[in-house]
Amino acid sequence: MGTHRGHLVYRRGFRRWSERVRSKSRVLEQAEQVRVFTRPGNGGWLRFDGSRLADDRASCYVQQRRPDLAEPILLDLLKKHHSGRRRGIALVDLAAVSAQRPDVLRLVTYGAAALEHTRQTGSGVVLRKLQNLRPELAQFKKDPHVRNLDTEIAHLTVSSHSPAIQWEGSVVTTEAGKIFREAWIAGVHKHYPGEPKAGYVTPWRETPDWERQSAAAVYQLVIELLRVSDGAAGRLTRAQKSQFVAAGWAAQIFLRIENPKPSYVAPWEELPAWQQEVDADIFESIEKEARTEVPGA
Numbered sequence: 001m002g003t004h005r006g007h008l009v010y011r012r013g014f015r016r017w018s019e020r021v022r023s024k025s026r027v028l029e030q031a032e033q034v035r036v037f038t039r040p041g042n043g044g045w046l047r048f049d050g051s052r053l054a055d056d057r058a059s060c061y062v063q064q065r066r067p068d069l070a071e072p073i074l075l076d077l078l079k080k081h082h083s084g085r086r087r088g089i090a091l092v093d094l095a096a097v098s099a100q101r102p103d104v105l106r107l108v109t110y111g112a113a114a115l116e117h118t119r120q121t122g123s124g125v126v127l128r129k130l131q132n133l134r135p136e137l138a139q140f141k142k143d144p145h146v147r148n149l150d151t152e153i154a155h156l157t158v159s160s161h162s163p164a165i166q167w168e169g170s171v172v173t174t175e176a177g178k179i180f181r182e183a184w185i186a187g188v189h190k191h192y193p194g195e196p197k198a199g200y201v202t203p204w205r206e207t208p209d210w211e212r213q214s215a216a217a218v219y220q221l222v223i224e225l226l227r228v229s230d231g232a233a234g235r236l237t238r239a240q241k242s243q244f245v246a247a248g249w250a251a252q253i254f255l256r257i258e259n260p261k262p263s264y265v266a267p268w269e270e271l272p273a274w275q276q277e278v279d280a281d282i283f284e285s286i287e288k289e290a291r292t293e294v295p296g297a
Contacts, residue, residue, distance in 0.1 A: 052086075054073050054076070054077060055077060055086060055089065055090070057073060058070045058073040058074050058077065058090070058093055059089075059093060061073070062093050062096050062097060062100075065100050067097040067098075067100045067101050070093065070097050071094065071097050074090045074093050074094045074097065075094070077090040078090050078091070078094075084121075085121070085123050085125050085126060087117065088114055088117040088118060088121065088123050088125070088126035088129070089125065089126060089129055091110050091111075091113045091114035091117060091126075092110075092111075092114045092126060092129040092130055092133055093129075094106070094110040095107050095110035095111040095114060095133055095136075096133055096136055098110055099133075099136040099137065099139070099140070100136075102139070102140070104140055104143055104145070104146060107137075107140070107146065107149075108143075108145045108146060108149055111130075111133065111137075111149045111153075112149060112152075114126060114129070114130055115130065115149070115152055115153065115156060118130060118156060119156070121175065127156065130153045130156065131153065133153070134150055134153055134154075137149065137150045176215070176216040176219040176220060176223075177204075177212045177213070177214075177215035177216035177219065178204045178215075179219060179285065179286065179289055180215035180216065180218060180219045180282060180285075180286070181204045181207055181211075181212075181215050182204065182285075183281060183282045183285035183286070184215075184278060184282055185200075185201050185203070186281070186285075187277065187278030187279075187281040187282060188200045188201055188274075188278055189201065190277075190278075190281070191273075191274040191275075191277040191278055191281075192274050192278075193274060210256045213252075213256075214249065214252035214253070214255075214256060217248070217252055218245060218248040218249055218252060218282075219286055221244075221248045222244070222245065222248075222282075222283055222286040222287070222290075223286065223290055225244065226287060226290050233287075234287055238277075238280040238284075239276070239280070241279070241280045241283035241284065242268065242276045242277070242279040242280035242283065243268045243279075244283060245279040245280070245282050245283050246268045246271060246275075246276075246279050247268070249279075250264075250265040253265050
């Protein structure tokens with residue numbers, strides 16, 4: 001009787017999982033139709049440009065265990081993305097596809113590439129994808145190369161909690177700060193009345209170290225807000241988003257400059273309108289970058 005009930009529970013669970021996967025496929029098909037619209041959104045938190053549809057479709061096929069459909073999309077993504085988190089995700093998905101075929105050589109090749117990518121970038125998203133890959137490796141445990149790959153993933157999981165992959169002074173800091181700075185420069189060009197001061201649009205490579213560290217720190221604040229709110233922070237008004245970024249930046253100024261100029265730490269209400277708009281743009285740029293990092297974002 002217990003075995004029969006257990007079988008029923010398993011079948012129900014599997015059916016619910018299958019329905020969720022099929023539902024995601026239907027959503028993706030509908031999204032493909034939405035992509036034909038070119039009119040921009042209202043500037044709020046609801047935005048869709050279709051740029052990640054291929055990634056989502058490939059991920060869906062991997063979940064459905066349809067490697068023949070997933071692999072061509074993933075290989076195309078690798079050609080388009082030579083760096084960044086999306087490349088790392090594609091590498092892990094290709095390793096999963098190789099496990100499904102099965103193709104041990106490709107599994108180890110793509111898995112090792114994803115490992116190296118994670119070491120270089122410190123991406124938490126790719127790290128979690130690698131962790132989720134480990135159950136797929138169990139069926140190949142007799143192969144020494146697969147065992148070694150599994151061991152390295154396990155060690156990387158442990159090392160992610162060590163100072164080596166903390167934000168300050170790491171590769172993650174560089175990438176995060178650069179995203180923040182580039183969003184600032186784009187916002188200045190968009191909102192500043194007239195010709196902006198040269199210092200406002202100084203490129204990342206010429207930005208002082210303290211500004212790089214401050215940019216990375218405020219980026220992380222926005223990411224953390226999105227995480228603890230399960231993405232609901234995306235529903236804040238542009239003014240609220242701008243206030244959050246401005247407060248975070250002022251805190252960094254107080255941290256790094258003993259006696260800052262009053263204009264450096266002015267209350268949000270006293271900031272010029274163009275700067276308020278730029279700070280809102282920064283929040284939304286980070287929010288967009290975090291779509292695959294934070295559930296619901």
